[in-house]
Amino acid sequence: MASLLHQDILNRIIERIMIRIGRGEDYLLTATDKWSVELLQDAGYLLEDIQREIAKRTRLQEQEIREAMIDAGVKNIQYDNAIYEAAGLSPAPLMQSPYLMRLMERSYRATLGEWKNYTGTMAKAAQQTFIRAVDKAYMLTASGSISYTQAVKEALEEIEKDGVIIKYPSGHEDTIETATLRAVRTGVAQSTAQITIARMKEMGVELALTSSHMGARPTHEVWQGQVFFVDWDKMDKVYPMPDIPKPENPSARLRAKYPDFVDTTRIGKVDGLDGANCRHSFSVFYEDMNNPFEHYDTEENRKAYETQQRQRTLERRIRKTKREVMTLKAAVDNAKDEKLKFALDMDYQKKAALLAKQNKAYNNFCEENNLKRLADRISIAKWGREQAAAARGAAQRYNNAKS
Numbered sequence: 001m002a003s004l005l006h007q008d009i010l011n012r013i014i015e016r017i018m019i020r021i022g023r024g025e026d027y028l029l030t031a032t033d034k035w036s037v038e039l040l041q042d043a044g045y046l047l048e049d050i051q052r053e054i055a056k057r058t059r060l061q062e063q064e065i066r067e068a069m070i071d072a073g074v075k076n077i078q079y080d081n082a083i084y085e086a087a088g089l090s091p092a093p094l095m096q097s098p099y100l101m102r103l104m105e106r107s108y109r110a111t112l113g114e115w116k117n118y119t120g121t122m123a124k125a126a127q128q129t130f131i132r133a134v135d136k137a138y139m140l141t142a143s144g145s146i147s148y149t150q151a152v153k154e155a156l157e158e159i160e161k162d163g164v165i166i167k168y169p170s171g172h173e174d175t176i177e178t179a180t181l182r183a184v185r186t187g188v189a190q191s192t193a194q195i196t197i198a199r200m201k202e203m204g205v206e207l208a209l210t211s212s213h214m215g216a217r218p219t220h221e222v223w224q225g226q227v228f229f230v231d232w233d234k235m236d237k238v239y240p241m242p243d244i245p246k247p248e249n250p251s252a253r254l255r256a257k258y259p260d261f262v263d264t265t266r267i268g269k270v271d272g273l274d275g276a277n278c279r280h281s282f283s284v285f286y287e288d289m290n291n292p293f294e295h296y297d298t299e300e301n302r303k304a305y306e307t308q309q310r311q312r313t314l315e316r317r318i319r320k321t322k323r324e325v326m327t328l329k330a331a332v333d334n335a336k337d338e339k340l341k342f343a344l345d346m347d348y349q350k351k352a353a354l355l356a357k358q359n360k361a362y363n364n365f366c367e368e369n370n371l372k373r374l375a376d377r378i379s380i381a382k383w384g385r386e387q388a389a390a391a392r393g394a395a396q397r398y399n400n401a402k403s
Contacts, residue, residue: 001064002180004381005057007323009050009126009164011330013133016046017155018334020134039138043131050123058119062112065184069108069191073100076192076281080199083284089203094195099243103194111187118166118179125164133158149343156331156344160324186276193267193274193282194239200284204247206230206254208261209285210273212293215304219271220280225293227285228261229254235261238268307369314362315377321355322380325391349401352394 020042077094084091094100137155141148166179174182200208212225232246265282266272273280285291328348335341359378366373 001057001061001381003177003379005053005122006164006176007326007381008053009122010159010323010327012046012049013126013130013159014156014327014330015334016042016130017134017137017152017159018331018336039131039134043127046130047123047127050126054119054122058116061115061119061180065112065115065187066108068184068188069104069111072188072192073104073195077195077199080196080284083286083289084199084203087286091199091203100195100198103198103241104191107187107191107194111183111191114183114187115180118176118183121166122164122176129159129162129164149340152340153343153347156327160327163323182276186274186278189274189278189281190268194241196283197235197239198241198244200230201232201235201241201244201246203284205284205286206232206247206251207258207285207287208282209289209291209293210265210282211280212296213279214296214301215308216280216296216301217305218302220273220278221296221298221301221305223259223265223273224280225291225295227258227291228264229258230261231255234263235267238262307371311362311365311369311371311374312377314358314365315374318355318358318362318378319380321351321358322378322383322391325351325355325394326380326382326387329387329390349394349398352391353398355391356395 020039074094077100081091081093094104133155136158137151140146140154141151146154164176165173166176167173206229208228208230210224210226210228216224232250236242236246261267267274267282270276272278273282325348328344328351332341332344332348335344362378363373365371
């Protein structure tokens, strides 16, 4: 849904650009003040239009986030309950624990609040992108610096390049899709973590076991698949749970035998366990249990991590080019000036040919490195069979003309 929303915003910006400056060179030569007033009016309508779209889509997004939270929470507590039951304890089911349900609800609302903060910036970002691109095209053309056709092409390139982005307080920027995925993934991970921690504290458990997987980021590889001692004084500072009393008389033997859970894994920190984009989890552990997680060679893990990062880079490039192809196709379809339409179609064909090359390179990379080709990671909203067929046809026309 986030991907669909992103493309909708881009399409609306492109369509209005083509309405405003796609009517011909003479129209661009109207007086600057008249142009500015009409531009701001159009930009205002664009803002209202996108805000209505965001309102409609966030209602759906709330439901999706809530379902993900509940699903993850139920599955997480079921796994831990099996361990407690094997140890002779009888924990209550998640849905029968008011405290755990309140805990999950708070985490859900925190994640949803973060996502809503992102969506609140979308309409403003789209409006400013529209104004900036059209103003630039007008000034370049009116000054005689470049041709009308080139000015429109550069305006479209600016939209394609920037899209609609989310800027974090740190200055880091992401697309709407990436920001949404990160917020939901991190929120679900922290929700299930807090449920696990609450139950551990309730049951007086002092040991935790982290999961492991090949290709973990190097800073996480050093602690994955290991057993840790949980210092509840430290844990209460990470995830405060004053309603649940801390276990009495912590074991000095366990504290001395196992590394500290909070200090080692940096749980709750953005770069630690259950932080941004972390795929690790953890569970309760008793000393008479077997550790089911495999220990991976550090060098092999590093190579796998770098290979996966390269795969992610290739996937991002394909998604970016697909958006550019769709944007150019929308521009071609909306162009009224034949000269401009022809120039845009040439760019569309060239970009489609680039997409074909990127797809081929991605498939070859996956085959050479024995990686699964992840179709969902190279897909974008509204890119179906019709769009793919049109792009292949455009690429073929470009290659035929080039040869």
